[in-house]
Amino acid sequence: MIRRPPRSTLFPYTTLFRSRTVNVLHHHQQQLSNNNNTERTRLMLLCGADVLQSFAVPNLWAESDIKEIVRSYGMVVITRNDCDPLKFIHESDVLYRHRKNIHIVREYMKNEISATHMRRALRRGKSVKYFIPDAAIEYIRSNNLYGCQDKAETLYS
DSSP states (O other), rough: OOOOOOGGGGGGHHHHHHHHHHHHHHHHHHHHHHOOOOSSSOOEEEEEEEHHTTTTSSTTHHHHHEEEEIIIIIEEEETTTTTTTTHHHHHOOHHTTGGGGGGEOOOSSOOOHHHHHHHHHHHHHOOOOTTTTHHHHHHHHHHTTOOOGGGGHHOOO
């Protein structure tokens, strides 16, 4: 059985979507706390540098959510060719203030595949056969995510 990923990984970026990111982090931190961990496990947001840069898009993220993410959880940011996360951290007062909670991971081998690219390909009916597991493609198709129901034959091509 395939478990449905959190809604935050399935839907286009909106302010509602962004506030769900904080809710998902809260939920998983609570789950970790409820498991009677003797050691404190640190939950962090893992994302591409493009998501970090999206913090600057007006009305996309609530300022309170950005502060909550970087202050209470922290981030692990994967570099992308067209993004400079260190420059963006330096230009943002909130990110700069919490820069010790933001860890940059430089990819040794560049991989420009991102969830954003996959969602775009799915919306356009393009094949994602070798990028996403077949079971996930089937779940996306059967639940008509990204308007894929009418384009199902192209997802596996």
